[in-house]
Amino acid sequence: MKGYDVIGDVHGCYDELCELLDKIGESSERKLIFVGDLIDRGPKQKECVTLVRKLVEQNKALCIMGNHEYNAILKRMNLRLKKDLFALPFCDFVDSDRDFYYDAIEWMKTLPLWLDLPSLGVVHACWNSRLMRILASYLDSERRVKNDSFFVDSSKEASGCTITKIADAAEIILKGSELILPEGEFFVDKDGKKRKEIRYKWWQTVTEDTRYCDIALSVGDAVITDKKLGQIKGWIGKEPPKLIVVGHYWLRSRSPDNVSLEDAAFSDKVFCSDFSCVKQGRLAAIRVDLNSDDSVGGVSVESVASREF
Numbered sequence: 629m630k631g632y633d634v635i636g637d638v639h640g641c642y643d644e645l646c647e648l649l650d651k652i653g654e655s656s657e658r659k660l661i662f663v664g665d666l667i668d669r670g671p672k673q674k675e676c677v678t679l680v681r682k683l684v685e686q687n688k689a690l691c692i693m694g695n696h697e698y699n700a701i702l703k704r705m706n707l708r709l710k711k712d713l714f715a716l717p718f719c720d721f722v723d724s725d726r727d728f729y730y731d732a733i734e735w736m737k738t739l740p741l742w743l744d745l746p747s748l749g750v751v752h753a754c755w756n757s758r759l760m761r762i763l764a765s766y767l768d769s770e771r772r773v774k775n776d777s778f779f780v781d782s783s784k785e786a787s788g789c790t791i792t793k794i795a796d797a798a799e800i801i802l803k804g805s806e807l808i809l810p811e812g813e814f815f816v817d818k819d820g821k822k823r824k825e826i827r828y829k830w831w832q833t834v835t836e837d838t839r840y841c842d843i844a845l846s847v848g849d850a851v852i853t854d855k856k857l858g859q860i861k862g863w864i865g866k867e868p869p870k871l872i873v874v875g876h877y878w879l880r881s882r883s884p885d886n887v888s889l890e891d892a893a894f895s896d897k898v899f900c901s902d903f904s905c906v907k908q909g910r911l912a913a914i915r916v917d918l919n920s921d922d923s924v925g926g927v928s929v930e931s932v933a934s935r936e937f
């Protein structure tokens with residue numbers, strides 16, 4: 629059946645990727661889609677980039693930008709991230725395999741920031757049409773970055789109101805969105821750190837009665853305030869207009885032996901493909917079947933186990 633197979637964050641897990649591709653099988657009717665984050669963390673980053681690039685060039689796959697590719701590009705351009713963070717292992721190739729490194733970064737710059745297909749949207753972390761409109765002036769019709777000004781304007785080097793909007797928009801699309809809790813409220817995260825911001829379920833429709841505890845995401849067992857959001861501010865959106873697949877969220881399947889559709893479903897319209905392969909989870913593909921009129925016929929999940937490394 630024709631359709632798309634959307635593969636979650638690979639993070640250098642090349643052996644698992646080959647196994648998953650074998651399992652899915654090849655069909656001229658179907659297209660592979662990678663949600664980004666091919667690099668960092670895992671053992672075979674170069675092999676992953678090389679294979680996915682080849683599949684894209686052969687027109688068998690599409691690949692969008694993840695936050696790790698974005699971070700690597702900024703680092704290569706000597707630009708600072710909006711929030712300073714961790715080491716970027718991919719950048720070690722600048723010493724160990726210089727030609728590959730420069731070439732790979734140039735290729736990463738050509739990756740679309742999201743895909744808006746007739747029945748399916750794919751973005752690394754967060755679908756938000758308001759933010760996508762802000763980013764659109766930097767992108768061509770296939771949502772690829774037109775030139776380096778996008779990276780400069782979305783980095784910490786840039787300042788000014790419009791520019792900040794672009795940094796926020798890029799950050800949220802690629803890394804997810806956070807909401808500041810009301811004055812005096814906080815929660816303690818799994819590392820014991822006090823946090824005044826929560827990640828939230830951006831796919832959920834928000835009304836005037838929605839409370840912070842209703843939309844908090846990835847807060848573990850922490851108790852979040854039941855105060856209402858009140859006036860809706862920032863980037864909180866409405867339920868997405870079509871089927872959306874994301875990666876990024878380090879989900880765990882309930883069973884170690886498979887990923888179920890229930891595991892992957894954030895809602896009946898939003899599915900997550902990232903099941904922490906690089907952290908002894910599973911590498912998963914969200915399989916979207918299309919009817920002859922391109923409407924969605926069904927959604928299922930295929931996955932393979934992480935190999936210990």
Ligand SMILES: [Mn+2]
Pocket residue numbers: 637665694695696752875876877
């Ligand atoms: Mn990510």
